[in-house]
Amino acid sequence: MKRALAFVALALTAAYACAAEYPAKPVRIISPFPPGGSVDLVARLVGAELSKPLGQQVVIDNRSGASGMIGTELAKNAAPDGYTLLVNTLPFVTNQFAYRKVPYDPVGDFAPVSLLASVASVLVSHPSLPVNSMKDLIALARSKPDAITYGTAGAATNPHIAGELLNNLAKIKLLPVHYKGGGPAQIATLSGETQLYFVNAITEALPHIEAKKLKALGITATKRNAIAPQIPTMAEAGLPGYEFTTWQILAAPKATPGQIIATLNEKVRATLKTPEAVKRWQDRGLDMIASTPEEMTAHLMSEIRKWRVVFKEQGIKAE
Amino acid sequence: MGSMSAWNELAPAFARLTGHKVTVAQETPAALEQGLASGAPSDLIVLYGEPLERAIRQGKLVEGSSLNFARAAVGLSVKSGAPWPDISTPEAFKHAVLGARSICYSYGGSGQIAERAMEQLGIADRMKSRTVRSESGPAAGYVARGEAEMAIQQVNVSEPVAGTDYVGHLPGELHEYVVFAIAIMAASKEQEAARALIRFVTSPEAEPLLRKGMMEPASR
Numbered sequence: 001m002k003r004a005l006a007f008v009a010l011a012l013t014a015a016y017a018c019a020a021e022y023p024a025k026p027v028r029i030i031s032p033f034p035p036g037g038s039v040d041l042v043a044r045l046v047g048a049e050l051s052k053p054l055g056q057q058v059v060i061d062n063r064s065g066a067s068g069m070i071g072t073e074l075a076k077n078a079a080p081d082g083y084t085l086l087v088n089t090l091p092f093v094t095n096q097f098a099y100r101k102v103p104y105d106p107v108g109d110f111a112p113v114s115l116l117a118s119v120a121s122v123l124v125s126h127p128s129l130p131v132n133s134m135k136d137l138i139a140l141a142r143s144k145p146d147a148i149t150y151g152t153a154g155a156a157t158n159p160h161i162a163g164e165l166l167n168n169l170a171k172i173k174l175l176p177v178h179y180k181g182g183g184p185a186q187i188a189t190l191s192g193e194t195q196l197y198f199v200n201a202i203t204e205a206l207p208h209i210e211a212k213k214l215k216a217l218g219i220t221a222t223k224r225n226a227i228a229p230q231i232p233t234m235a236e237a238g239l240p241g242y243e244f245t246t247w248q249i250l251a252a253p254k255a256t257p258g259q260i261i262a263t264l265n266e267k268v269r270a271t272l273k274t275p276e277a278v279k280r281w282q283d284r285g286l287d288m289i290a291s292t293p294e295e296m297t298a299h300l301m302s303e304i305r306k307w308r309v310v311f312k313e314q315g316i317k318a319e
Numbered sequence: 320m321g322s323m324s325a326w327n328e329l330a331p332a333f334a335r336l337t338g339h340k341v342t343v344a345q346e347t348p349a350a351l352e353q354g355l356a357s358g359a360p361s362d363l364i365v366l367y368g369e370p371l372e373r374a375i376r377q378g379k380l381v382e383g384s385s386l387n388f389a390r391a392a393v394g395l396s397v398k399s400g401a402p403w404p405d406i407s408t409p410e411a412f413k414h415a416v417l418g419a420r421s422i423c424y425s426y427g428g429s430g431q432i433a434e435r436a437m438e439q440l441g442i443a444d445r446m447k448s449r450t451v452r453s454e455s456g457p458a459a460g461y462v463a464r465g466e467a468e469m470a471i472q473q474v475n476v477s478e479p480v481a482g483t484d485y486v487g488h489l490p491g492e493l494h495e496y497v498v499f500a501i502a503i504m505a506a507s508k509e510q511e512a513a514r515a516l517i518r519f520v521t522s523p524e525a526e527p528l529l530r531k532g533m534m535e536p537a538s539r
Contacts, residue, residue, distance in 0.1 A: 128347040149456040154481045177456040177480065178463060184324075184479035191323030191345045193476060194456050211342045 022082050022260050026057040029085045029250075030078075032071025034064040037153065037182040038119055038200040041284060042248040043087040046116060046268070049277060053267045064181065066099075067091045067156045067318060073103040076110065080255035082264070085113065090158055090246045093304050097311035098156035098318040106304075110251040111261050112296040114268045117286040118247040120221035121162050121198040122205050122231060124214040129195040134170075134218050135238030137196075141172035149175045150196035151185035155318035159185065159198040161307070162220060162244040164314045169242050190214065200246065202228055202285035220244035227285055247289070247303075249296055265293055321345055322365055322389055322499045324475040325532030332528055333519050339512045355379050362507040363516060367428055367499050374502070381503040381510070387537035388520045389529050390496035391473040393429045394488040396459045396480070398468070403486050412490050413440045416469065423451040423458040423467035428497045430458075433471040436493040459483045473497050475533035498537050 027050075031043035040062060047058035063071030068091050078084035091098075093106045104110075123134075129148070131137045141148050152160040155178050163176055177194050179185035186204065189197035190213055197214075199205035202225060208214040209228075218234035219225055222243055234242040250268065252261060271277060272290040281288050291299070310316070323345055330341040346354060348370065354361065355374055366374065374380055395406055395415075404415035416422055416437075424433040430452065437443040451467045453460070458470035463482035470477060471489070478485045488494050501520060503513045519525060526536050 127344070128350060147455050149460070175455055177460040178482060179479050180481045181479075187323055187327050188457070188479065190327075190343075191321055192347065193323075211344070213342065213344045 022263060023054050023056045025083065026059050027054060027083055027085065028059050028061050029087055030071045030075045031060055031062050031087055032064060032068035032075075033062070033089075033153070033157075034181040034183065035062055036204070038158070038246070038286075039068075039087055039089050039248060041201055042116060042286065045281060045284070045286075046087065046250060046272070049271045050264075050267055053271050067095050067154055069095055069099070069103060075251070076104045076253060078253050080111075080253040080257075082252065082256055082260035084253065085264070086110070086251045087116070087248055088251065089248050090161060090303070090307070091156055092249065093300055094161060094307045094311060095156060095318075096304075097308055098316055107297065107300060109254050111254055111256045112293040112300070113250040113252055113261055113264045114293065115289050115291040115296040115299050116248045116250055116268070116272070117281060117288050117290075118245050119200060119286050120202070120219050120225060120245050121158065121200050122202055122209075122219050122228075123162075123166075123196060123198055123217045123234070124189065124205055124209065125217055126189055126192045126195050127212065127215060128192050129215075131217070132215070133237045134234055137217060138170045138172055138238065141170070141174055145173040146175050148196065149177050149194040150198070151188045151194040152176050152178050152198075153182035153185050153200075154178050154180065156316065157182075158200050158246050161310075161316065162198040163196075164316050165244055165310060166239070166242065168310060168314045170239055198244075203283075218242075225285060227283060247299070248286075249300070251296075261293060322391070322532075322534060324479075325389055325529045325534045326365075328528035328531045329520055329525060332525075333516055336519065337512070337515055339509075339515070341516065358506050360506070361504055362509045362513045363501055363503055365499050365501050367497060371500050371502070379505055381505050381507075384514075384517070385500050385502035386517060386521060387498050388501045388517070388525075389534045390498045390537045391475050391534045392488045392496055393432050393471065393473055393494065394477070395486045396462055396470045396472070396477045396483045397486055398462050398465070399482050399484050401468075401484075403484065404469075406487055406490055409440065409491050409493050412436075412493060413442060416446065417442060419449065419468045421449045421451055421467045421469075422446065423453050423461040423470045424472060425453045425458055429472045429476070432489070432495045432497070435495070436471075436489055439493060459485075478533055496537075499534075 029043050031040045033039040043060045051058045075086035096102045150163045188194045209216045216231045218237040219231045269290050278288045326343040405411040424430040457476050458472040459477040459480035461467040462470045
């Protein structure tokens with residue numbers, strides 16, 4: 001009995017020593033979506049912000065596919081030592097409603113670090129579509145069900161969810177065309193192959209909007225965005241009640257020591273909440289949150305409740 | 320898609336090289352026609368086939384400036400997970416499409432290439448009842464949604480569509496490229512920069528960028 005107790009004490013000391021030295025080598029953040037989208041953008045931003053206070057390089061590892069499930073599963077199965085972290089977004093919690101089989105549990109398999117930021121999308125249209133507002137779009141879509149297309153970054157990704165929420169609320173039937181990522185989906189709308197697209201990173205869309213290659217129909221937040229105040233909200237443009245705000249979280253494999261999680265959360269909040277960092281993120285259309293782990297869990301739970309209903313009503317399925 | 324997948328790479332590269340900003344806008348044929356008629360401000364135009372010849376006849380383009388600069392292969396897509404048919408020879412391709420419940424192609428350039436392939440194989444009539452013409456989005460999208468079993472379209476339009484696999488180009492003599500020409504607008508006030516852009520997109524440096532956009536240099 002005595003020997004067993006001594007063994008436990010020794011193990012605890014070892015874990016503490018390990019956490020105290022953390023991080024002793026570069027930290028990897030898995031971004032489960034391809035470069036160019038909002039998750040990649042946030043992973044890169046948070047990586048750059050954290051490398052100085054952590055005193056280590058932070059490397060971004062893009063592992064995309066299956067609405068983020070490939071990279072997320074990889075993070076779940078990584079060693080829980082604080083050297084593999086995950087940035088993810090809405091499909092992290094909604095894939096369970098869209099796919100028959102999801103290889104992870106967003107709450108049970110991960111230790112929350114922080115809810116980092118939230119971001120609104122912009123609905124853009126190709127100039128060949130004869131609409132100038134949400135009101136026009138809704139009227140046209142009512143007269144032509146299943147004929148007006150919108151591109152997505154894949155089934156059950158943010159643009160798909162945003163589009164189905166629009167279909168649900170406006171009682172219209174826009175036709176989703178799924179692409180292998182947000183990059184190709186945006187090119188398809190620029191070329192008129194599809195007619196609509198929800199851009200998740202406003203800064204990605206602004207040059208095209210300014211060059212009149214895309215029309216901005218509305219921003220999906222309840223307030224206009226400081227970096228593009230000329231774009232009306234969806235409500236102002238003719239669809240009251242529509243809101244699609246997505247978010248990015250930082251998480252670690254479940255068994256990561258609490259000491260490491262506490263270190264990471266403390267660094268996240270200390271560095272991201274400075275006015276300079278808040279501005280840097282705002283310039284990219286991102287609203288800084290940098291929450292505690294507990295706040296992140298509460299947010300995930302409330303999002304699961306909210307989207308379960310929409311996915312069911314709208315019959316959103318990826319397969 | 321036209322050639323937008325390639326311009327997404329070419330335009331920023333040209334801007335870095337020369338400092339000239341390039342704005343690329345894809346127009347519908349009707350909007351383009353209207354733009355040409357009203358002399359809407361544009362320096363260069365990318366076209367293929369008949370509309371190009373018409374614009375030359377109408378004197379809208381700088382004489383002799385038109386040059387084929389890129390082409391996109393045309394091929395067959397199936398649903399991801401479905402067995403890939405053998406399309407390595409015209410005979411095998413004929414067997415594959417005759418075995419399909421339905422096949423989708425557009426009314427555009429690649430759709431005409433698909434039509435000509437069916438005619439060459441002598442199966443145009445037999446294919447008629449199971450041909451779906453795409454009107455909303457890429458032909459491969461019809462395959463992804465299960466509205467057609469196979470699709471024929473340019474590789475740069477088909478390959479990015481999730482839930483589908485691009486099996487390969489049309490085989491042998493059935494294959495034609497969609498060829499894109501670029502020309503300087505007679506009304507352009509930036510003739511020098513326009514010529515520089517044409518030189519750039521037809522240079523060896525442009526080739527890897529075209530390939531990134533799933534296109535290739537046009538044989539000239």
